[in-house]
Amino acid sequence: MHTIPFDTRAVFIGGRWQAPAGGATLPLLNPSDGTTLAAIARGGASDVDAAVAAARSALAGDWGRLTAAERGRLLLKMSALVLEQADELARLEALDVGKPLKQGRTDAVALARYLEFYGGAADKVHGETIPFANGYTAFTLREPHGVTAHIVPWNYPMQIIGRSVGAALAMGNACVLKPAEEACLTALAFARIAGQAGLPAGALNVVTGLGEEAGAALAAHPGVQHISFTGSVAVGALIQAAAAKNAVPVTLELGGKSPQIVFADADLDAALPFLVNAGIQNAGQTCSAASRILVQRPVFDVVAQRMAERYRALRVGPALDDPDVGPLISQRQRDAVLGFLELAGGVVGTGSAYIVAQAPLPATLPADGCWAPPTLVAGAEPGHRLAQDEIFGPVQVLLPFDDEADALAIANGTAYGLVAGVWTRDGSRALRMARRLQCGQVFVNNYGAGGGIELPFGGVKHSGHGREKGFEALYGFSTLKTVAIKHD
Ligand code: NAD
Numbered sequence: 037m038h039t040i041p042f043d044t045r046a047v048f049i050g051g052r053w054q055a056p057a058g059g060a061t062l063p064l065l066n067p068s069d070g071t072t073l074a075a076i077a078r079g080g081a082s083d084v085d086a087a088v089a090a091a092r093s094a095l096a097g098d099w100g101r102l103t104a105a106e107r108g109r110l111l112l113k114m115s116a117l118v119l120e121q122a123d124e125l126a127r128l129e130a131l132d133v134g135k136p137l138k139q140g141r142t143d144a145v146a147l148a149r150y151l152e153f154y155g156g157a158a159d160k161v162h163g164e165t166i167p168f169a170n171g172y173t174a175f176t177l178r179e180p181h182g183v184t185a186h187i188v189p190w191n192y193p194m195q196i197i198g199r200s201v202g203a204a205l206a207m208g209n210a211c212v213l214k215p216a217e218e219a220c221l222t223a224l225a226f227a228r229i230a231g232q233a234g235l236p237a238g239a240l241n242v243v244t245g246l247g248e249e250a251g252a253a254l255a256a257h258p259g260v261q262h263i264s265f266t267g268s269v270a271v272g273a274l275i276q277a278a279a280a281k282n283a284v285p286v287t288l289e290l291g292g293k294s295p296q297i298v299f300a301d302a303d304l305d306a307a308l309p310f311l312v313n314a315g316i317q318n319a320g321q322t323c324s325a326a327s328r329i330l331v332q333r334p335v336f337d338v339v340a341q342r343m344a345e346r347y348r349a350l351r352v353g354p355a356l357d358d359p360d361v362g363p364l365i366s367q368r369q370r371d372a373v374l375g376f377l378e379l380a381g382g383v384v385g386t387g388s389a390y391i392v393a394q395a396p397l398p399a400t401l402p403a404d405g406c407w408a409p410p411t412l413v414a415g416a417e418p419g420h421r422l423a424q425d426e427i428f429g430p431v432q433v434l435l436p437f438d439d440e441a442d443a444l445a446i447a448n449g450t451a452y453g454l455v456a457g458v459w460t461r462d463g464s465r466a467l468r469m470a471r472r473l474q475c476g477q478v479f480v481n482n483y484g485a486g487g488g489i490e491l492p493f494g495g496v497k498h499s500g501h502g503r504e505k506g507f508e509a510l511y512g513f514s515t516l517k518t519v520a521i522k523h524d
Pocket residue numbers: 187188189190191192214215216217245246247248250251252253255266267268269271272274275288289290291292322323324426428454499500
């Protein structure tokens with residue numbers, strides 16, 4: 037039995053841990069071996085009501101009275117506590133998400149960095165004076181929305197909490213956080229850290245539970261003034277519909293089918309580690325996973341061969357063993373990924389999808405873990421499901437291209453538009469590609485920029501809208517008021 041150092045069956049409302057109104061719980065599974073880790077509170081509509089009311093009281097009380105600098109200092113305190121507890125947070129994430137320890141630690145450090153970034157920024161966001169008509173003074177004020185809802189998925193709980201709750205708190209909102217039912221230990225640990233740092237009661241509330249219960253109640257709640265949602269396209273559409281009923285703004289951070297585009301003049305030694313890592317990180321369950329690798333024909337075979345070598349050497353194993361690739365989040369996710377792999381049944385050279393290389397699954401893996409072999413695929417046409425659908429597993433598809441126009445047509449030819457990578461030594465080409473790629477972020481001669489806390493992030497098309505991360509998020513988590521004063 038693994039130790040969880042807090043009561044997982046409680047929700048965090050108004051600074052207090054309490055049983056959910058319905059008293060029910062849900063099991064939390066360890067994806068590395070299928071065992072039950074803990075029971076979590078199955079929060080519902082009345083818990084969400086109480087959390088929204090607590091957030092509202094915080095805005096009218098101690099939290100709302102703090103200056104921006106005081107809010108920033110609290111976030112910095114939380115950041116320091118996260119760093120102090122990084123190893124423990126990584127262990128919780130490994131158990132809960134199946135994330136290799138090293139990646140869990142990276143996420144904890146990223147959470148600390150988000151809190152540091154937004155803590156430092158809290159008192160640096162301000163309005164402007166506007167040269168308006170004679171006899172007037174006009175200016176703008178940046179104000180919090182009020183109560184903000186944060187519905188997050190299971191794949192990067194700490195990073196997503198950092199970028200959305202961190203920015204929202206910096207701007208003076210009071211937050212209600214609904215973590216995913218599959219993985220919520222670090223969200224609960226984060227609430228504990230907020231308490232340890234002395235965040236005023238009600239500024240952060242956490243209600244665990246099912247998406248269709250606690251999540252839907254939160255999205256539809258008339259007391260919520262902004263919704264930040266990260267998750268699937270299908271649920272994102274439900275969230276936007278619920279928000280429309282209350283006329284509140286939403287940020288949707290949805291899925292992706294992001295390409296890395298390798299031109300023949302690229303520095304392949306520099307590109308290779310990024311090509312594979314951005315596909316297998318967190319077992320491919322990353323919204324910005326580089327799940328399509330577009331390679332210019334003259335270097336296609338060499339790139340395929342070198343990626344294949346890396347795939348065959350990948351270590352797959354339980355998260356606490358800190359492998360290269362851990363399990364998927366659930367058996368359901370594993371079945372979905374294996375279903376995609378069945379589509380790669382072709383034979384080399386026939387023009388249908390085939391498997392180039394696969395990492396071995398050791399015979400010692402726990403039988404009830406959610407294992408899928410990291411797999412490199414080629415031969416699929418750009419319109420094939422393997423090259424179009426978000427697989428959300430450790431599967432990358434190699435696609436050849438002829439020239440820039442061809443690369444752009446393939447890269448832009450999916451429903452998504454989240455991130456793209458371009459590998460080339462030609463600066464003009466890099467700039468042309470950066471302008472013509474339809475997505476929210478473009479990386480040239482790198483991918484992901486080591487997390488890029490400072491870099492605004494978000495999608496176009498089915499990847500969503502609105503921006504989180506960077507300074508930009510602070511505008512999304514605030515509203516602008518214009519004041520015009522006539523004085524003579
Ligand atoms: P999901 O949409 O099923 O769940 C996400 C969250 O929404 C969970 O907290 C869940 O409980 C909640 N939810 C589910 N149904 C709901 C409902 N009816 N009303 C309100 N809330 C509800 O997504 P998932 O399968 O957990 O996550 C995977 C998806 O998330 C992938 O598509 C991935 O690309 C995307 N994602 C995007 C980003 C990004 O930043 N763009 C980051 C991580 C994950």
